[in-house]
Amino acid sequence: MTAKKKPKVYITRKLPDAVETRMRELFDAELNIDDAPRSVPELIAAVKSADVLVPTVTDRIDAALIEQAGPQMKLIASFSNGTDHIDVEAAARKGITVTNTPNVLTEDTADMTMALILAVPRRLGEGARVLTDKPGEWAGWSPTWMLGRRIHGKRIGIVGMGRIGTAVARRAKAFGLSIHYHNRKRVNPAVEDELEATYWESLDQMLARVDIVSVNCPSTPATFHLISARRLALLQPTAYLVNTARGDVVDEAALIKCLREGRIAGAGLDVFENEPAVNPKLIKLANEGKVVLLPHMSSATIEGRIDMGDKVIINIRTFIDGHRPPNRVLPGR
Template identity: 80%
Template sequence: MTNKKKPTVYITRTLPDVVETRMRELFDAELNVDDRPRSRAELENAVARVDVLVPTVTDRIDAALIEAAGPQLKLIATFSNGTDHIDIEAASRRGITVTNTPNVLTEDTADMAMALILAVPRRLAEGARILTDRKGDWEGWSPTWMLGHRVGGKRLGIIGMGRIGTAVARRAKAFGLSIHYHNRNRVSLQTEEALEATYWDSLDQMLARVDIVSINCPSTPATYHLMSARRLALMRPGSYIVNTARGGVMDETALIKCIREGSIAGAGLDVFENEPLVNPKLLKLAHENKVVLLPHMSSATIESRIEMGEKVIINIRTYFDGHRPPDRVLPGRN
């Protein structure tokens, strides 16, 4: 990029120092120093004047915002794996390229899914809260106190056997869980054999037969409320459900009702339908130790954030060097 005008880049949130420093070296980058979510007016102002927009999953880049962009906006390089917050079709109509940061969050997200798979049946959050609420003053060990459920030997049903779902399956198998999965397409025979995994082409049939469900599918119109009231009702009494994918895959109102009625034993959620807002009824269930709630932190490692930033930088540099960015997102594939 020597002797070329640096592209103007607008970054909507604070990124790791090493990423921001490199962006300032390579581009005319406008940082978000105080990490305050950008307002709609600020986003509209940015797309009207910059060459590159670097949003995150919390920014809504809809058709109206894209139509407000000036002719100089050539690239939306989102700092995220998912792209459901961007209207890819609208961007394509305007000749704006969209890129993402795939294949970075797999292991971290799978770690968190496995952590919730362990935490919910074993009552880990409840146990920790007992000590902190009582300031360390507890009655001591008892044979029948804080009894949870063993995860080894249970059946785990994975919804979405992509990279993350497969990574969850590897971890779960090591903990002695029996792997079952539902996916649009069956995985390879080698993968099935390595994981000793059972494929179900019917999600309904799988849900009725497993003890723990892990949601690992992408957010698309087809997966919105995939776990509907009808499907949640198919789960076995005493079963658990974990979601580290997207909040919209779960019908939260139906889930709350099932847990209240006892038809599902509990849930571990890292994502919510109306983030950053969390349903007060879910918070109440958490206080009653019936669910474990986390603030969308499954991918929150410094390693993943730096790798994501590096991908954003590569996509921007590749585009302005006149080549096709490696992580281009095409319409109909988000």
């Protein structure tokens, strides 16, 4: 009896060693040793020959690419929570199943969101640079030096009360913030009671009343520039904005203008509208202490990446065995 042929799996980026080792054991895996993002011609060649494509958020898996897929390509098992980098509808038309790795990065992303909520008002980036950029020039403690803003007792407005937004709310409540949120639909009353949260059907009304805005909604056509110039103008001049969701949810040019003109107090960003490019004006604002910038690392933990890899493997094995994978992404979701 001949052994079952291993499926050919093309992985677009370097993954944790433990994940790659397991993939080599189970599949005919083509790995990305140097971790350089794959070019469009390389991706086209992959979908023409592989049975399974494992992309990440840095890959654009659009309709034009999917149309090039060979008849053997039946699964796109994305190493990601979101799938805005994949044209799921085009994949469905081609008969290709799409999966993701949900519910893995909730706590990690919420931790980093809370870190930025602390870092921006308390001027952590500025304080660190005092010691690292000009060593020896710190004159010592002073009662009026490097004063930030207290967050205890402030109001946080969470835009998107899904798993991550709810996890952020739990952390924020522990720090003594009052919880306000806007979501497509109201959360379970038990969750509202636990968090003592106030629901705002109107995003505009919430933005005008909170001290800190945390953006935690997915990137969809409906949320593109959800935090627009008009909505940024609703914020109080003492308000802060934190975005660990997706860069295009916030109108970056409008945010820069608000920060430069002092119409909001500051911002903390882990995502950008044109990643990996970062607007030089944002870097200048960071050097001036008006914004804290991170390189899309809110989900970057060893445990989280291994958990994601495990989910990718489960999705592939389940699909190859002829069953519906547990994390299938349906068109229109």
